[in-house]
Amino acid sequence: MKRGFSPLYLLILVLILLTILIINGLLEIKRTRNGFFLLLEREGMVLLQHFEKNIKETFLLLQDYEKNTKEENPLLSGISLGIEESIIEYLLEIAHRIDKNDSEKKLETSDLKNLVENSLVSSIEIFDSKGQFLRGWSKDFIYIGEKKFLKKLIDKEYSVYSDLFEKPLIQKGLSYFYTIAIQRKFTAGIIAIHIDTIQMKKLFQLFSLQRAISDMNLREGILYVSVQDDSFNIIAHSDFSLIGKREEDNFLKNSLKNPKPMSLIKKREKEEVFEVLKSFSFDDRVNGIIRIGFSIKEIHSILDRIKKNVILSIIFFLILGISGLGLIWINQNKHLRKLKEMEKQIQLAERLSSLGHLASGFAHEIRNPLNAISMGIQRLKREYNPNEETKSKEFHSFTDIILNEIRRVNDIVEQFLNLSKPFKLNIKNCSIEELINNLIILFEEEAKSKGIIIEKELYNLPKINIDPERLTQALINIMKNGIEAMENGGVLKIEALSTKGYLKIIISDSGKGIPDNQLDKVFNYYYTTKDNGAGLGLPIAHRIIEAHGGELRLNSKLGSGTKVTILIPIQ
Numbered sequence: 001m002k003r004g005f006s007p008l009y010l011l012i013l014v015l016i017l018l019t020i021l022i023i024n025g026l027l028e029i030k031r032t033r034n035g036f037f038l039l040l041e042r043e044g045m046v047l048l049q050h051f052e053k054n055i056k057e058t059f060l061l062l063q064d065y066e067k068n069t070k071e072e073n074p075l076l077s078g079i080s081l082g083i084e085e086s087i088i089e090y091l092l093e094i095a096h097r098i099d100k101n102d103s104e105k106k107l108e109t110s111d112l113k114n115l116v117e118n119s120l121v122s123s124i125e126i127f128d129s130k131g132q133f134l135r136g137w138s139k140d141f142i143y144i145g146e147k148k149f150l151k152k153l154i155d156k157e158y159s160v161y162s163d164l165f166e167k168p169l170i171q172k173g174l175s176y177f178y179t180i181a182i183q184r185k186f187t188a189g190i191i192a193i194h195i196d197t198i199q200m201k202k203l204f205q206l207f208s209l210q211r212a213i214s215d216m217n218l219r220e221g222i223l224y225v226s227v228q229d230d231s232f233n234i235i236a237h238s239d240f241s242l243i244g245k246r247e248e249d250n251f252l253k254n255s256l257k258n259p260k261p262m263s264l265i266k267k268r269e270k271e272e273v274f275e276v277l278k279s280f281s282f283d284d285r286v287n288g289i290i291r292i293g294f295s296i297k298e299i300h301s302i303l304d305r306i307k308k309n310v311i312l313s314i315i316f317f318l319i320l321g322i323s324g325l326g327l328i329w330i331n332q333n334k335h336l337r338k339l340k341e342m343e344k345q346i347q348l349a350e351r352l353s354s355l356g357h358l359a360s361g362f363a364h365e366i367r368n369p370l371n372a373i374s375m376g377i378q379r380l381k382r383e384y385n386p387n388e389e390t391k392s393k394e395f396h397s398f399t400d401i402i403l404n405e406i407r408r409v410n411d412i413v414e415q416f417l418n419l420s421k422p423f424k425l426n427i428k429n430c431s432i433e434e435l436i437n438n439l440i441i442l443f444e445e446e447a448k449s450k451g452i453i454i455e456k457e458l459y460n461l462p463k464i465n466i467d468p469e470r471l472t473q474a475l476i477n478i479m480k481n482g483i484e485a486m487e488n489g490g491v492l493k494i495e496a497l498s499t500k501g502y503l504k505i506i507i508s509d510s511g512k513g514i515p516d517n518q519l520d521k522v523f524n525y526y527y528t529t530k531d532n533g534a535g536l537g538l539p540i541a542h543r544i545i546e547a548h549g550g551e552l553r554l555n556s557k558l559g560s561g562t563k564v565t566i567l568i569p570i571q
Contacts, residue, residue: 044276103186428433451489
């Protein structure tokens with residue numbers, strides 16, 4: 001028996017569709033990811049163009065300043081771009097930091113040296129409240145001379161002095177030095193900071209570039225904007241603390257040589273950054289690189305949602321496929337069971353047909369000895385009659401039973417011929433109590449010989465319309481099975497009662513019982529667990545009970561015996 005459509009094919013189809021769905025989901029995620037990065041790249045290119053324009057304008061102004069040889073101070077040149085405050089704030093921040101740190105712990109000359117070397121200043125000087133020099137450090141000189149800028153601070157006319165907007169007071173050779181000085185807040189005294197012309201130009205360039213990249217407010221999602229020179233030194237950055245540091249790698253080297261924008265994903269402080277960068281040129285010379293870093297957290301968040309949707313779709317499809325597979329499997333099993341039942345019925349019909357042909361062959365041979373035995377019993381009954389009345393009755397009772405059993409055996413032979421035909425009942429109004437008592441007498445001697453006790457409980461049994469021969473045959477088959485199941489003795493109990501319009505007969509034994517895996521086979525023709533059994537007893541009994549419109553139930557547990565319940569409608 002083969003399936004019309006194997007579930008294996010459906011499983012393969014589900015797996016193929018599932019694979020296609022997974023691949024399509026992965027491709028969709030990849031397309032979405034690439035689309036987001038393409039949008040970021042385009043946005044970065046627009047911003048780069050804007051920043052590049054600002055930076056080029058800054059370089060043009062710086063170039064104009066370089067050409068203006070008469071003015072050493074860009075803050076006096078009229079092209080300062082309004083960055084005076086930025087430079088002053090930068091120098092004041094250094095002065096106030098020195099004041100605070102020195103008040104907490106006295107700064108040594110080495111500390112001042114490190115500060116000078118790490119800042120765009122030439123020298124740092126610390127004076128007492130009377131203008132007396134205490135400590136300082138300078139790359140070129142220590143100024144202890146003229147104290148014009150100190151007098152106003154000593155007299156407390158001003159808290160801050162600056163000549164950044166004037167001609168510088170100090171000149172050494174061709175270099176000018178600009179001064180900014182403050183009155184100390186944390187202790188009495190004055191701190192002065194000097195920068196030379198070159199440092200002024202660098203500060204001018206620094207804050208000009210800072211203003212160039214900060215003109216456009218950093219929108220949400222932009223982490224940083226960085227400008228590096230052709231030596232990869234950071235000359236402007238949205239994070240001011242990174243200015244002056246050097247950052248170099250192979251990708252930056254390649255971008256410096258490539259005039260087109262480039263992009264990459266990189267790790268930065270445990271966070272992924274999408275960076276768009278481009279080299280910029282001035283006067284046909286590559287001057288450096290502009291870099292914009294975008295946060296991609298939001299992209300990852302969207303991609304995670306897409307992944308969840310894809311996974312949910314795959315799970316839903318998988319559940320749907322498995323459900324379909326299960327329904328097809330159940331449906332096919334249902335049809336297969338029906339087909340197998342039909343096949344069994346056909347096989348049974350064929351075997352019954354063969355059995356009918358076989359039975360017709362030996363039926364004649366069986367009938368002859370049966371007729372001889374019947375005639376011998378009849379003659380014995382007629383010619384031999386015990387003198388004692390009690391024995392005479394017992395003798396006639398046994399002979400009648402033997403004759404009835406011979407007739408029953410003859411009928412059984414006929415049954416082999418009629419197994420494939422519906423039962424034809426010969427209905428009579430009979431006493432079930434009498435029928436059961438006769439059966440007990442029949443099996444009494446056999447039961448005693450095997451150590452089996454037959455018990456009966458009969459409760460006000462009415463006469464009912466049955467075929468006594470057929471029902472006797474059914475009960476004999478059941479009782480015989482019960483006796484054969486108790487090899488080491490036991491109890492065979494027969495109960496009969498009237499209940500709810502049915503005659504209920506219960507035959508139970510204390511035998512070895514029937515295994516669970518065999519219970520559904522006991523009513524099959526030719527199925528038997530006995531060495532010499534034919535497998536016809538219970539099936540024939542089942543057919544007889546059903547022919548009476550009744551029901552036969554069998555309950556058994558291995559090691560605890562078997563109980564057979566027969567229900568026959570009284571009407």
